[in-house]
Amino acid sequence: MSKKSFRHAITEAIRHEMERDPRVIFFGEDIVGGFGGSANKRGASGGIMGTTVGLYEQFGEKRIFDTPISESAIMGAAAGAALTGLRPIAELMFADFLGVCFDQIFNQAAKFRYMFGGNAKTPMVIRMMTGAGFGAAAQHSQALWPIFTHIPGLKVVLPSNPYDAKGLLIQAIRDDDPVIFMEHKVMYDDMMEVPDGPYAIPFGEANVTRAGDDVTVVAFGRMVQFANKVADKLAGKISLDVIDPRTTSPMDTETIIESVEHTGRLVVVDEAYPLCSTASEVISIVAEHALKALKTAPVKVTPPHTPVPAAPGLEALYVPSVETIEKAVLKVMAG
Amino acid sequence: MSKKSFRHAITEAIRHEMERDPRVIFFGEDIVGGFGGSANKRGASGGIMGTTVGLYEQFGEKRIFDTPISESAIMGAAAGAALTGLRPIAELMFADFLGVCFDQIFNQAAKFRYMFGGNAKTPMVIRMMTGAGFGAAAQHSQALWPIFTHIPGLKVVLPSNPYDAKGLLIQAIRDDDPVIFMEHKVMYDDMMEVPDGPYAIPFGEANVTRAGDDVTVVAFGRMVQFANKVADKLAGKISLDVIDPRTTSPMDTETIIESVEHTGRLVVVDEAYPLCSTASEVISIVAEHALKALKTAPVKVTPPHTPVPAAPGLEALYVPSVETIEKAVLKVMAG
Amino acid sequence: MVELSQTVLLKAYRLMRTIREFESRVAVEFEAGTVPGFTHLYLGQEAIATGVCMHLTDADAISSTHRGHGHCIAKGCDVKKMMLELYCKRDGLCKGKGGSMHIADISKGMLGANAIVGAGAPLAVGAALTARTLGTPNVAVAFGGDGATNQGTVFESMNFAVVLRLPLIFAVENNGYGEHTGISYHLGAKDLVTRSAAFGMPAEEVDGTDFFAVYEAAGRAVARARAGGGPSTVVSVAARWRGHFEGDPQTYRDLAEIKELRKHKDCLKKFRQRVIADGSLKAEQLDAIDAEVAQLIDAAVNEAKAAPPPAPEDLTTDVYVSY
C-alpha cells in the first residue's frame, strides 16, 4: 500500500492483468511511442498521458503496440481478437473519437453474444479519456457515457478515484463482456492510498462516499469529488448521502432507491450532456420506484445543452461545480 | 387534399422543397438507382423503400444522385455543403448505420455553429429508417433517437403519421440547423388525408392526439399509433391524454407538464432502448417540474435492455404493444 | 496448376452444390412467405466461398457479410442448423436471435454474417491478430463485396494488416453491384486489384465463377499468410444472379444479363464440364452428390418449418455473460 496517482493505478491494473493472463494484449495510438521515430526507441513515450509507461519494456511488442490512426480497425481488431480467444484492451485516446469507430463498438462487440444466441463472448476493454477541464474545447472534452450506457451489451465504468480506478480496471479486464472504461483527464494526478497487489471491484455496486440523512446526491466520475466537498462543507447543517455508482451499466439502482427512501430528497450531478442522460436516468429510476419517498422535486445538476466551450471561463461555468451542487442541495431542502 | 401514404408524403415534401429552393440537393446510397447498372437507366429504383420515385426524373443528377457506400463521406459532404451555402438532404438508409459516420454528425455538423462562435450555419437534413417490426434483427431495427437527442446542436424529428411526416420534413428542410429525420420502416404504407401543397409543422410543438383526464401517455413515433388504440379501447372507462412530442429535440416539455398537472398520472411509451432514453428523459422532466402533481409512480413502456432479436415472435414481444401499454395504464390507475 | 485429388474435387463440388441448393430453396421459400426477415442470396458466387474456404481449418476464421450463407456452408457450418436459423427457430445456430444476416458459428471459425457493410474487415484483422499473438499458424479471411470496398473500415483494415504484417486475406467478391448501383459508377479507381495493391500487399484478380482459379489464388494467399508473409487481396469476379435481396425487382438491371450468366457463368456447370472432360470425376459421382444435397436441403427445410420458435424468456438472455 502506498500513495499512488490515478495514472499509476491504471498502469498497475494493466500490468497485473498482463502478467496474470497471456491472452491480455493492449494496443492503440501512441500508447508505446517511438514506432518509426528517428530516435529508434520503441517505448519512448508511454502514452499521451503517461498511463502506459514501462509496459512495452516488460511485455514487448507482441503484446503491446501502437497502431495507425484507424480507430475502426482498432476497435474491430479488439472485437475480432476477443471473439477468437484473446482479452484485448484497446485505447481510444479521447472518448470524443467514438464517432469514427462507433459501429465496431455498438453494433459489433456489444451485440455478438445476443445475435449469436449466446454462442460467443467478447471480453474486451476500451479505455478512453473523458471530460472537460483542460480547455480542450468541443471535440476533446466530452463525457458521452450516456451513449454507451444506452447500448445493450456494453458495460460502462466511471472511476472517481485512484483506488477505484485500479480495482475497476482489473475487473474490466477479467470481465467476459465488452467494457467501456472512461478516465477523466483531469484526475490523472489525483493521489490516494492504493494497494500494491491486484484486487477487483465488482460492477454494479455503488460506493457510498459520504453517509447522510437529508439529501441523496448521486454523482458520476469526477463529480463525486465535488459532491464530497459539498457534503463536507455542509456537514453539521445538512447531511448528504453521496452515492458514486461507479458503473453506469450495470447501475446499482438498489442503493440509490434505498438512499432516497431514507432521505426523501435527490440531487443528481453529472458532467454529461443533460438530455437522455445518466442524470435523467437516475431521476427516472427514482420516480418509477420511489416516488412516494420524494419529499421535494429532484434536481439535476449538469452542463447546459451546449457543446463544451474553449474559453476557460466558460468551461468553468459549463461543468457542475461545488457551488452549483450546493445550490441544488439547498433547493431540494427548501423546495 | 387526398389520401396519401407515409411514403408519398415524404416524396412530396422533398419535391416541394426542391422545387422551391435550388439550393436543396439530395444524395445517398441507391436513392435514385441504376447508376452504373446494366439497364443503363438512372432513376430506375427510387430508393430501397420507394420514397424517392420520380425525383431524379424531375430534378436531374446535379441535384439528386447516388453515392458509393461511404457514409462518412456522405454525411461530411452534406455538412460541408451546408456550411458553404447549400441545403442538402442526405440519406442514411438505416439509422443503425450511424456507427460508421457518427463523427461527421455529432462532432462536425452539430457543433460548427457553437465552435465557430455563431459565425456559421449548417442547414441539412439526415433522413433515416428506424425501428423494429420487419424481422430485420439487431443491426437493422434500432431506434437510436436518444443518442441524437443527447447531442447539443442536433434537432431530432420522429413523425408518427403521414400528415406530420410531410409537414415536419418540410420544416426540417427549411430549418437552418442540422436535423435528424427518422422514419419508422413499418409506417411507409400508412394512409391518411394529406394536403397536396406544402405546409410546415413547427418543431417543439407536441400534438395531443387524444385529449383526456385520467392518464397522460407520452408516446414517440410509431408508438403514438399504439397509444391511440389504447385510448380508443379504454374510452368511456379511462380517459387518456395522448401526447406525441413529434420532435425529441427540441421537446415540448410544457405540453407534457401541463397534461400531467391535469391528469396526475404518466405512462411513457418508447421503442428505443430503455437506459438514458427519451422515455427516461420524459419521466425525469416530469419528476423535476411536476412532482407534486403525480398521484402514482410513472411507468415506462420500452423494450428490455437487449438488442433486437430476429425471431418474429421475440420481436413482437420486444416492441411495446397495445397490450403492454394498456397494462401500464391500468397500473398507474391502480397504483 | 496443381492436380487436385478426387477427395478435394468431390468436396468442392458438394460445397458448391450445397450452397446452390440451399439458396435456391430459400428463394422459393422466401417467395412463399415462410422465411422471415430480409435475405440476400449467394447464387452465382458459390465458387468463391468454396475456393477460399477449402484452404481453411476450423481454427482459421472468416468474417462475412449480409450475403453470408455461402460463406457459412463453405466454412463447415451445419446446414440444418443454418436453415433453422434462417427460420429463426430455437435450435438454430444462433437460437433464432440472429437470423439470415447474423448467422455465425464461432466453433467453426465463422465470425458471423454481418448486416453492416464493411464491418467484417476489422473483425478479421482481430482474428489474424489472435493468430499472431498466440503464434499459431492460423489465418483469417475477410469476405466483402465490391460495394463494401468503398467503406472506410475496409481501407483502414488493409493498411492496418500490412503494418502489422497479419495473416489475413481480403477476399473481395466483385459481383458487379452494390444494391442498385453498378461498380462502373461506384469505383473511382481503375480496378479493385490496383487499389488494393497500392496499400502495400500482393493482390490478384480471378474469375470467381471458376473454382480452380479462385482455389489457386486463395491457396497462394493463404500459404503466404501462414508462412508469415502478411496479408494479400484476392478479387474474384462473378455476378449476382438474384436481386440485391429477395423481392428486389432489379429495375436497374438488364434482366437478359442474368439468363446469360446462368448459361455461361455457372460455376457448377463449368466445374462439371471440366472435371468430366479431363477425366478426374464421373458424371454419376456428381449426380449422386446432387441427389444427396437435394435431400439434405429438403430435410433441412422441413425440419426448420416444423421446429419450435424461441421461448419468450429467450428474449432477454444472452445479452451479457454476467450483469
Added chain:
Amino acid sequence: MVELSQTVLLKAYRLMRTIREFESRVAVEFEAGTVPGFTHLYLGQEAIATGVCMHLTDADAISSTHRGHGHCIAKGCDVKKMMLELYCKRDGLCKGKGGSMHIADISKGMLGANAIVGAGAPLAVGAALTARTLGTPNVAVAFGGDGATNQGTVFESMNFAVVLRLPLIFAVENNGYGEHTGISYHLGAKDLVTRSAAFGMPAEEVDGTDFFAVYEAAGRAVARARAGGGPSTVVSVAARWRGHFEGDPQTYRDLAEIKELRKHKDCLKKFRQRVIADGSLKAEQLDAIDAEVAQLIDAAVNEAKAAPPPAPEDLTTDVYVSY
C-alpha cells in the same frame, strides 16, 4: 517553371513569415502559460499552406486540421482575430468558443481547424459539391497530415471525389509523424502518392519546404479542378519542427534532427536565398516585411492578452439558429 511577379513573391514571403512569427510567438506564450488549451504549431510547414492557398480566393474553401493556424493565415484570416481566438477572447474569430483547434472563418472559406483527425476531408468534399451544384469555378482543398491518411474518412473522400469528379485537392502534409509515431511504421503502402493515385486521380509529391515546388504542383491541381478535371492529390514533404503539441518532450525523436531541419529545411531561408540570388527581390524588401510582421504579431498578442473574455451568457448562445 513560371516566372512569378513581385507581388506574388512578396505575398508569399509575407504569409510564410506571418505564420512563422505567429507560431513562434505562440510557442513562447504557451510556455509562459498565457495561452489556454492544447495547441499544435505549424512551424516547418509554412510553405505548404502558403503554396496551396495562394491559388485560392475567398470563394474557395479549405478544411483544416488540429494544426490549423498556418492554413488560417494563408487563407487570409485576420491575424489579430486569430490571436484573440487562441486566447479564447470574446472578439476572437469564434468568440472564444472554438480556440486553437476550431479556429474558423467561413467568410474567408476557412471551414475550421478540426480536432478530429481525418474529419476535414469529407467536409471539403461538401464544399466541392457546392461548387459543382452551383456551377461556380470554385474549388475546395482538404488539408491533412500523413497520419490522417490512414483514417477511413480520408479514403472514402478520395473515392467519393473521383466518382463525382469534384473540384477538390487533397493537400497531404507529410511531416514524418502522427503524434509519436513515424510514417515508416504507420504507412503500409510504398508511399502516399502511389496510394492516392490508385484511387483514380493524379497525384504528385513535392518538397514541402520549397515554396516554389508546392506552388507549382498546387497550381496544376487547382487549375485542373477549376477546369472540371476532377480531384487530385499533392503530397508535400516537410517536417515538424516542434513536438506534436506544445509541451511534448519528443522522446521518440532524435532531437538533433530538428537542428538539421532548421538549418537545411527552412522554407523561409530557402525562399530568401533563391529570390535574392535570382534578383527577383531585394533583401531590404524582405527585411521590411519581417519587421512589419514582427510588429503585427506583437500587437496581436498584446491586444489578445488585454481583451475581455466571453461573457457568462455566451455559454449557451450559438448552439442553434433557432430552438
